[in-house]
Amino acid sequence: xxxxxxxxxxxxxxxxxxxxxxxxxxxxxxxSKKKATVTTSARHVVxxxxxxxxxxxxxxxxxxxxxxxxKLADAYDYAKALYxxxxxxxAKDIFKKIVLAATDSDLNANSLYLYSQCAFHxxxxxxCVKSLTILASRWPDCPIIKTGYVARFCSYIIDDEAxxxxxxxxxxxxxxxxxxxxxVWKESIPPGFKLKRINFKIAFGLYHVLTILQPNDPKxxxxxxxxxxxxxxxxxxxxxxxxxxxxxxxxxxxxxxxFSLNEKKYFSKMICQRMFFDWESEKLYQxxxxxxxxxxxxxxxxxxxxxxxxxxxxxxxxxxxNQVLAPQAAGVSAVTPELRDPLAxxxxxxxxxxxxxxxxxxxxTNVIETSPLDLNL
Numbered sequence: 150x151x152x153x154x155x156x157x158x159x160x161x162x163x164x165x166x167x168x169x170x171x172x173x174x175x176x177x178x179x180x181s182k183k184k185a186t187v188t189t190s191a192r193h194v195v196x197x198x199x200x201x202x203x204x205x206x207x208x209x210x211x212x213x214x215x216x217x218x219x220k221l222a223d224a225y226d227y228a229k230a231l232y233x234x235x236x237x238x239x240a241k242d243i244f245k246k247i248v249l250a251a252t253d254s255d256l257n258a259n260s261l262y263l264y265s266q267c268a269f270h271x272x273x274x275x276x277c278v279k280s281l282t283i284l285a286s287r288w289p290d291c292p293i294i295k296t297g298y299v300a301r302f303c304s305y306i307i308d309d310e311a312x313x314x315x316x317x318x319x320x321x322x323x324x325x326x327x328x329x330x331x332x333v334w335k336e337s338i339p340p341g342f343k344l345k346r347i348n349f350k351i352a353f354g355l356y357h358v359l360t361i362l363q364p365n366d367p368k369x370x371x372x373x374x375x376x377x378x379x380x381x382x383x384x385x386x387x388x389x390x391x392x393x394x395x396x397x398x399x400x401x402x403x404x405x406x407x408f409s410l411n412e413k414k415y416f417s418k419m420i421c422q423r424m425f426f427d428w429e430s431e432k433l434y435q436x437x438x439x440x441x442x443x444x445x446x447x448x449x450x451x452x453x454x455x456x457x458x459x460x461x462x463x464x465x466x467x468x469x470x471n472q473v474l475a476p477q478a479a480g481v482s483a484v485t486p487e488l489r490d491p492l493a494x495x496x497x498x499x500x501x502x503x504x505x506x507x508x509x510x511x512x513x514t515n516v517i518e519t520s521p522l523d524l525n526l
Contacts, residue, residue: 221247225243225244225259237266245260245264248260258284258288258293258294259291259293262293275427278350281358282354282361304372307355310351311352347425348426349508353376382496385495387452388437436500455494
């Protein structure tokens with residue numbers, strides 16, 4: 150009996166331990182299979198070659214930078230609707246974005262042209278010239294140029310700006326103070342008279358566009374002649390400004406006080422800010438007689454253009470840019486116009502020359518000398 154009991158217990162234990170051993174064996178087999186698959190998959194991974202790693206992307210630009218043409222066309226139509234409604238600021242921003250995104254010639258060229266028109270209406274004359282310059286250089290054969298729209302626009306603006314206003318009678322006076330305590334200035338000009346700012350930068354910029362589009366066309370040569378006439382037109386000026394600060398001696402009414410050199414340079418820039426668009430020069434005082442006066446117990450700064458007949462005869466060499474006039478002895482021949490002060494008559498050409506400025510290239514040809522010290526103070 151004891152033997153039978155021991156045999157029965159042994160069989161029972163063997164039957165209970167067999168499934169555990171089978172499970173352990175199956176788990177070992179699964180782990181070995183996973184390791185095998187991992188090692189085999191790692192063996193089949195292809196590493197990139199050295200040529201593939203050093204290869205550069207293609208320089209070809211994607212059409213419209215990946216933006217669907219339909220979306221750009223919808224934006225263009227919307228901007229044109231804003232332009233027709235005279236909402237030039239909003240249309241200008243959209244046209245600029247289309248120019249940056251579109252590579253199709255029709256969208257890019259038309260957007261550049263309409264951007265220039267929006268810039269002109271918003272007095273962004275530099276942006277107008279830049280966009281037309283890009284248009285003429287990038288798309289010289291586009292329909293907007295071939296049909297003559299750009300050339301006619303340039304010629305019209307040059308004709309209008311070359312018609313220079315040569316008489317400047319101007320009075321600025323202080324009317325009141327604002328809430329911040331700053332003076333509020335008003336302008337006074339003769340009745341029926343309208344001051345027109347001299348905008349020579351857009352005229353010369355659009356002439357540069359014409360030289361790109363049609364360098365040998367008679368209209369381009371005609372525009373050059375008009376610009377030369379504008380540069381050499383005499384300008385007369387009477388400028389009165391109630392901004393002359395009092396000195397420790399007050400404002401004498403019975404004699405003209407002497408302006409210091411720094412004061413003349415300061416008022417030269419101030420006058421240029423009113424006369425020109427985006428240009429000023431401290432050399433304007435060389436063409437004007439400047440003094441301060443008192444009218445109705447108010448100090449006034451006065452600048453008058455010189456009268457050529459009353460200009461004094463120079464007894465020392467006078468420098469006008471690269472040209473130097475030799476001194477002449479006093480006598481009968483010394484009253485001839487050739488020997489008078491070459492700065493007596495104010496013209497744009499002489500002002501640009503003494504300022505070292507070239508309007509055709511919109512650059513300065515020499516360094517403007519400014520004295521940091523004024524011994525006349």
